[in-house]
Amino acid sequence: MSHNPACPSAALGDRCLFVSAAALSVSSRGFPALYAEKSRLSADHNVTSPHSAIRRALSYRADIARLGLLVVEQAFGEATLSHEFGSLKGRTAVITGGAQNLGWAIVESFCSAGGCAIVVDRDTSKINPANSAEAILTLEADVTDPTLPDRLDALLRDAGRSLDILVNNAGLGRDGGHALTASEDEFRTCLDVNLVAVFRLSRWAVSKMMTRGGSIVNVSSVYGEVGVPGMCGYSTSKSAVLGLTRQMATDFGPNGIRVNAVAPGVIEHGRTAEHIYADAWYRHVMIDGAPMRRTGKPEDIAPAVRFLASDESSFITGQVLTVDGGWAMGRFPREYPIGEI
Numbered sequence: 001m002s003h004n005p006a007c008p009s010a011a012l013g014d015r016c017l018f019v020s021a022a023a024l025s026v027s028s029r030g031f032p033a034l035y036a037e038k039s040r041l042s043a044d045h046n047v048t049s050p051h052s053a054i055r056r057a058l059s060y061r062a063d064i065a066r067l068g069l070l071v072v073e074q075a076f077g078e079a080t081l082s083h084e085f086g087s088l089k090g091r092t093a094v095i096t097g098g099a100q101n102l103g104w105a106i107v108e109s110f111c112s113a114g115g116c117a118i119v120v121d122r123d124t125s126k127i128n129p130a131n132s133a134e135a136i137l138t139l140e141a142d143v144t145d146p147t148l149p150d151r152l153d154a155l156l157r158d159a160g161r162s163l164d165i166l167v168n169n170a171g172l173g174r175d176g177g178h179a180l181t182a183s184e185d186e187f188r189t190c191l192d193v194n195l196v197a198v199f200r201l202s203r204w205a206v207s208k209m210m211t212r213g214g215s216i217v218n219v220s221s222v223y224g225e226v227g228v229p230g231m232c233g234y235s236t237s238k239s240a241v242l243g244l245t246r247q248m249a250t251d252f253g254p255n256g257i258r259v260n261a262v263a264p265g266v267i268e269h270g271r272t273a274e275h276i277y278a279d280a281w282y283r284h285v286m287i288d289g290a291p292m293r294r295t296g297k298p299e300d301i302a303p304a305v306r307f308l309a310s311d312e313s314s315f316i317t318g319q320v321l322t323v324d325g326g327w328a329m330g331r332f333p334r335e336y337p338i339g340e341i
């Protein structure tokens with residue numbers, strides 16, 4: 001038997017199974033059962049000194065529950081009962097804008113948690129086939145397409161899957177303009193992609209989840225929580241997504257459907273890195289002003305989305321999880337000149 005690293009003491013070594021069994025007896029049926037089983041355990045597990053093993057088990061009484069779990073795991077196969085944090089085993093998730101950057105990090109995280117990801121993106125060619133797992137299905141589509149719900153219905157039917165999770169990640173990163181100069185079209189386009197499409201897809205998702213429950217996670221932004229210069233359309237749309245999150249959480253909580261949002265701060269990847277490194281003012285405000293003094297990475301956002309999608313957050317709904325290194329909480333740029341550390 002291999003040594004289980006979860007064993008609470010190296011001293012127990014490869015007798016972990018025996019000691020765990022003894023502890024299980026203690027926790028479930030009391031001490032008499034422990035002694036009654038001593039000979040059986042001895043025979044089954046080839047332990048030469050059951051008395052000493054039992055003594056050792058008793059000295060680890062604080063770990064009894066854990067040890068009890070261990071023996072069942074060891075007897076019936078690894079991880080039979082162990083709880084995998086954030087597991088999405090058997091769950092099907094639609095993830096919009098999942099072909100790259102934040103969306104792709106979410107897709108990878110979901111697949112590594114045992115889930116199946118359906119990536120909806122207007123450009124699926126950005127998905128690197130070398131990285132795509134079997135658990136990824138793709139649908140090339142624009143989230144503003146009103147027929148998208150029907151297309152997703154067909155895809156789910158063909159794949160024999162039911163929807164458990166929707167992640168509304170696709171978003172228009174363009175600023176949507178200054179309130180005095182932005183055209184109405186520019187403003188409306190921002191709302192169409194960042195808000196109306198989220199509304200349409202979420203409405204479709206809850207209709208699929210009505211009897212079995214489910215989880216929706218909307219990717220908003222810190223700019224939906226605080227004002228930001230010259231980003232009228234973006235900030236308005238991301239803020240409205242937070243309102244929609246609370247509203248849908250209220251309406252569909254009774255159906256076991258949770259709706260939450262993640263609000264990322266500045267996340268660095270190919271496209272955003274250009275802006276970050278070209279604009280000293282932006283760096284000063286967004287990085288020097290953040291308590292953690294750094295930009296985020298797509299991998300900083302994915303676990304937050306996975307947490308809200310999984311049963312780990314089963315009593316959380318209508319909330320915004322801000323993942324920004326503390327920026328929106330309190331912005332205090334350093335007083336000394338830009339560039340000086």
Ligand SMILES: NC(=O)c1ccc[n+]([C@@H]2O[C@H](COP(=O)([O-])OP(=O)(O)OC[C@H]3O[C@@H](n4cnc5c(N)ncnc54)[C@H](O)[C@@H]3O)[C@@H](O)[C@H]2O)c1
Pocket residue numbers: 096097098099100101102103120121122123126141142143144169170171172173193219220221222263264265266267268271272
């Ligand atoms: N990157 C950041 O700093 C940051 C910060 C806060 C919030 N966010 C939000 O996170 C989400 C993802 O950001 P990102 O930086 O990874 O974006 P990105 O632009 O790098 O990638 C977005 C993905 O969505 C797809 N997409 C865009 N519009 C679409 C549409 N209409 N229909 C279908 N697919 C579409 C794109 O093809 C792309 O694959 C967005 O909602 C964004 O507003 C990003």
